[in-house]
Amino acid sequence: MAVKPSNQQLQSKEATLFRHLVQNYETKQYKKGLKAAEQILRKQPDHGDTQAMKALILSNQGKQDEAFELCKTALKNAMKSHVCWHVYGLLYRGVRNYEEALKAYRFALKLDPDSVQIQRDLALLQAQMRDFTGLTASRQQMLQAKPQLRSNWTALAIAQHLNGDLAAAEDILHRYEETLKQTPGKGDMEHQEAVLYKNTIIAENGDMQRALEHLEGVYKNAIDRVAVMEMKAEYLLKLEKKAEAEKAYRSLLNRNTERRAYFEGLEKACGLDRSKKEDQAKLLELYEEYASKSERRDAARRMPLDFLEGDVFREHADRYLRRMFTKGVPSTFANTKQLYADPVKMETIVDLVKGYSEEEPYTNGGAEQREANGGIERSESSKAVSPEVIAKNWGLSVNYFLAQHYDYYLCRDAERAQQHIERAIEISASKTDYTYHMTRARIMKHQGNTAAASKAMDAAREMDKSDRYINTKCAKYQLRNDEHQPAIDTMGMFTRKEAVGGPLGDLLDMQCVWFITEDGESYLRQGKYALALKRFKSVYDIFDTWTDDQFDFHSFSLRKGMIRAYIDMMRWEDKLREHPFFSRAALSAIRILTLLHDRPELVKGGHMNGTGHSSAEKKAAAKARKAAEKAEAEKKLAAAKKATPKTDDEDAKKKEDADPQGTEAFKNIGDKPLEEAMKYLSPLLELSPKSLAAQVAGFEVYIRRKKYLPALKCFLAVRELDSSSPRVHELGSRLKLALKADSSDLPSAVKETIEAAFPNKHADEDITKHNEHYLERHANSAPHVQAVIRVRRAADDKSAEKSAGDLNKTLESETVALEDALAGLSLLDDIEAETTAKEKYTEAARKRFPEASAFSAR
Template sequence: MPSSNPLPPKENALFKRILRCYEQKQYKNGLKFAKQILSNSKFMEHGETLAMKGLTLNCLGRKEEAYEYVRRGLRNDLRSHVCWHVYGLLQRSDKKYDEAIKCYRNALKWEKDNIQILRDLSLLQIQMRDLEGYRDTRYQLLMLRPTQRASWIGYAMSFHLLGDYKSALNILETFLDQQQKGNNYDYEHSELLLYQNMVIYESGDLKQALMHLESCEDQILDKLTLKEILGELNLQLKQFEKAAKYFEELIRRNPENTTYYSKLIQARELTKPEDIVQFYLSLADMYPKANPPKRLPLNYAVEEQFRNLIDNYLRQGLRKGVPPLFVDIRSVYTDKRKVEIIEQLLLQYTDALKKIGKFSENEVNNGPKEPASCLLWVYYFLAQHYDYLQQTEKALMYIDAAIEHTPTLIELFVTKGRIYKHAGDPYEACKWLDEAQSLDTADRYINSKCAKYMLRANRVKQAEEICAKFTREGVSAMENLNEMQCMWFQTECALAYQRLEKYGEALKKCHEVDRHFSEIIEDQFDFHTYCMRKMTLRSYVGLLRLEDVLRGHPFYFKAARCAIEVYLHLFDEPLKDENTEQELNMENLAPSELKKLRNKQRKARRKAEQENAQAAQAQVKREQYHKSKQQGDIEADAPQLDELVPEKLAKVDDPLEQAIKFLQPLQNLAQNRIETHLMAFEIYYRKEKILLMLQSLKRAHRLDAANPKLHTCLVRFCRVLNQNKDGLDPIVKEVIEQEKVLLFNNKDAIQLNRDYLDTYCNSLEAVLEGAKMLYYLNPKLQSTALGLVTNLDNKYQDVNIKVCKNVLRSLKKGDFGQCDSQIEEFMTRCQTLFLHAVDFRSSSSTSVCESNHVPPDQDNYSSN
């Protein structure tokens, strides 16, 4: 790179060696050569050498020195593109991409055609999704390097990402026309054609996409993708015969892919259930070893035909001993009649297998007996069947029979644990998962499942010890799981700490999950050049689009929801300063009690000092490790993030602002979940932001106007408006008046709540929220409100563990005022309904449990 302040030949040769050492990661040698130049009194303030020394120091982890040298170099030579470029690289290494882009633009002012700077700038622009800037930079690169394939592809892709399909296609066609034509087409050329077809398809010109694909068929090497796209295009263009032909070929190639079957049904225009069943039966004869043609017709068959098909399917699965057989057919449980047929068949199997060793007593003389294990798998299926139907006692009876039959089968203990989990006893569930884990300590799945159940039972330390069997030695399991981005563990951990009221620890886990998502977004940086070079263009576009919506993932949603709930709690009930509280208590203590307290405080201080010493020792070891890495000339990692200290997180000054940081990604990427907008309302309600409250309510109302939690928010908002009606800005008042018709139907809070209770009187979940608002609006109606939720009348259609736990939580929280006697009565009623649920037991009967905190709601009956 030509310098704005050139060095003499000898020093210039040394400077080039510094550049070469940097590229080859020989950082120590680079510093030696820089020292030789800077030791000369004539060049001791040479800007570009100072900048390169700073860049080299940054790679050795000496960040403060690096910034000092680079800034000093820049001050000495503000017109040097090298100094600006180096400063940009330094900012980029600290993930300050906006600042790095400014530096690169300054560098280009003094060296506008520098290819390396333009490439680095384009990488940052696509990373930050500055698509218009990216397009302009790629155009400059194309003008400078028109013979390079990446120049054309990058420019075309910039238009594609901006939605200008016509320009993107023109560039791709021009580039392809320039290529030498021959018969030796490679995979990269094939991928380029498929990418071109993707652009045509997204432009909406399906006919042109089909014509293009058919004309390039011989040049495309990925025949599977080719046939899938051809089939899909013909299907969308309603060329059903051609589409059917392609999907028949795909089924022949892979008869286990269920998507191909559904596409073929569309291509053959089958709509009647009996025709679809016949279609699957014909394919079952053609592909006797394939499972989908046997399983999928169960979704459409009815009555006697369903009985015959499910009978054959169940017998085959039970003979083979297929553990996930119930999970496989669980989707048909939405039809009550089908559930009855399945139950009848299974009970018939049980009786017949016990008596004659066959599935039916009518087959006494037909062939040999079934394997002895068949009865075991029937018991296993029936246990899951009754568990799904929430008939806990029957489920336990059958799983106990299965364990008695074969006490070494791990799946039986896992299922027994799951039954107790669904019955509301996480401690018993944890016990049976621990038993399952002890049967095979080398099974990572069972190990993870056991850890998850332990966390649900608030046994965090035990869960960590279980996970330690599969984590790296020499590092604590919790730390290693964080390194491996094991987010299911961290989210469950956060929820456990939240239930244990260890709010700092819960927030630490939530922030760790948030950092994982930030790291995943940063990790895409390396793919910007790799994908362009390797021509994996369709996958690259898919990656960019995935990264744009990454924080809409369920893992992030769970962690964000937990963090927001904790921050709201900390705003409502800030943690008290222990020292102040102790000083207040000491004034009222007797001398003997004061002495005991001081001894206790002395022991606590000594223990804290030991823990601090251990932490300091661990920090020294970490620093030595990083130092050894740097001495080994290994490039330094990303900037070290601030340590997450639970105590600081729990005593944050602005909990609502911290909650908003977690909320904003959800508002952009989880707009279709009503919980997002309800959480937003709770935050803005506490911040007293009326228009933002209104916005949240409107969005929630659009998704589910009848949601019980939304009703609570509406009533409270109505009360806020009444309290502030005289102090509102006229414009704000006008906006609210326009929206009140949609949200409140011109009713006041009392009328709104009364109508809601009348409309949804059959739902305990809805009545709970209505009753809470009844007491909120008029505390004198406490007995009426309590009567609505504590009398579990038969009129309620949703009396289950989840809803009853919510009622109990509201009663204990004080949503209905002081009501100790009603709480006891309600718990007694629930205990008779849900025998195994620990939340409804008295404190004396739950003393065997490790914690009395409410476990998470488990309203689904999945295998999780």
């Protein structure tokens, strides 16, 4: 951090100490820096720059409040010091208040327009905030100040590109190339990357012919050979130069014959259309050409199954499946299950595999059967394998395929799946291959038997304790069975032993999102809302950290010359929160927060983490908590004794978790749960507008906040996404009830807007009748019946007994799924049904789903 002396002059000795202070900060020797600052302030207590630097060190030690107070004092003492304003901006940046940091940087730059450090920090912050107009201006000034640096030219081109001015970005790169006296060599990575980046800008601007010509000029010297070949093939295809495009895609396939995108590009280059029957024979001939070149190639044999139909499909599927089963490839079902989207193809595949289960491979009868089915003879590689091994592979593969087939959601038959997986395990007889045991656990999970699934997965883990994959799968299944400590112990086999907070602390540090999400969902199932919300907040914070982590790459990517990767990273970050794990955590958090709004008493007593009201339960919970705290303290003490002492240049020690159970945070949001819910909801609605669950969550929050226009918008989105969903009936009825209740308080403009988009045709009693008529039409559908019951609840219908009876009837339907039965059980709690009604429902559900742990536990 280059610091000029301010208008507050220091004596020679103190000026030297100030330089040392800056150096100590830059080298993270904070104790020495504080000592130097104290020496200066003893001589000149009102020196603003020294106070600002001291505040910066305090901030890096985690003392944010003290740092801000001291920096404000420094500003009072030296209002026109660019150092103080720069530090003030750095403090705000440290707490993610980028707007205030930007203001402070701009004021500091006014005071010292020539400061390269302030200008660079301002540009980095503008990139972080996506202020591309301001970023372009900043990069322009930096280029004018130091035009000899290539990175300044590239940075300005990136700013203009991100700002949408592609022509200006290309012009900047071209102007820099003109200044070069000689072309950089092939080993100049920064130049090679800049050249390819310029090419992508030309292509993105739509000028494919010029992009192709430019690419031809740099083709021979390009280091990223694969990227250049892919770009050339893409440009040729878009320019309708199909002969050259075909040649380009064949060159790519010579490098990688398993890349589906290359085959799809080759199809287009050859002018072949999968949907046209006259082209399918030519396509099959094309794929067989590549398949015949090597016995190991799979994509060329698998891809024709996507477009072939009828007898030709059956013949090709038979050849493909026989080949895979003879080799004993476990991933055969995973490779073919996409074909199940077509019911005819699914029926053909299962018919073939059932036929295989009744024949012996490579016996006389088997040969005749293969010939009848249009099979193929043994390959050269398979001829070296003994008939016994082939027979074992065959029986194992067929049974494993059928086990996965019957476990698949489109054709689930748990009993048959169980029979086939047991047969596969019997044939395998391996004590180290956990693949088939893992599938057995998955079948149990789909039956709802989480306890047996957890036990079976743990048994699979025991077969190979050094395998991280099966270790994590086991931990996941343990969490699905609400076994928190066993799951942590399982993960602890691969976490750092010296990590603060044990395995869980290490998983949080390592941002293991899947474990944190599963842990939170488990606590939510148990009604331990404070702990669940704490976990979901951790996931939210991790995504915030990922957003902040990009800050370093704004400068790092320019130093290393990785410009195309940087642009991809920026675009990925813009849509970061549409990630499925963020959606899962956000939806679960919103569910807890809306529940907290409906039942504010949850923050009192032991409700926060699911403990009961009785004194005995409270004492037991307190005793368990004290024992856990004592064990954790002993563990930390032992770790502290083993740990080596930290030096001055290390960061301050991590703060211990002052709220390990999440109860304090849960209490703090008790008065404003819906405001907290908006933090999770806003990214969902912005980045996942096509998610039905996100729109329903938005409706739930807005209807409680009495924000009827946004609630209407969410309802209309749900109706557009799936007009047949029972949620449409439920949300529409609830919205009408809410509008009727608050009609006198609504502004006339809001009423007119709502009436235009969603006319309220029903009075209160008409909505109730309409709801019951809806029930009559959909009495056999569990989701529809549950929607009706939620409308009754919104209408203050107290007939919980009637609703419980309607839920019981849904269990008699042939179409009811395990998820529907579990949702009905949860709904009984929401409508506060009597204990006898819950027991009756549980008993009926147990008969329908005898393996499900959720019903046997009650």
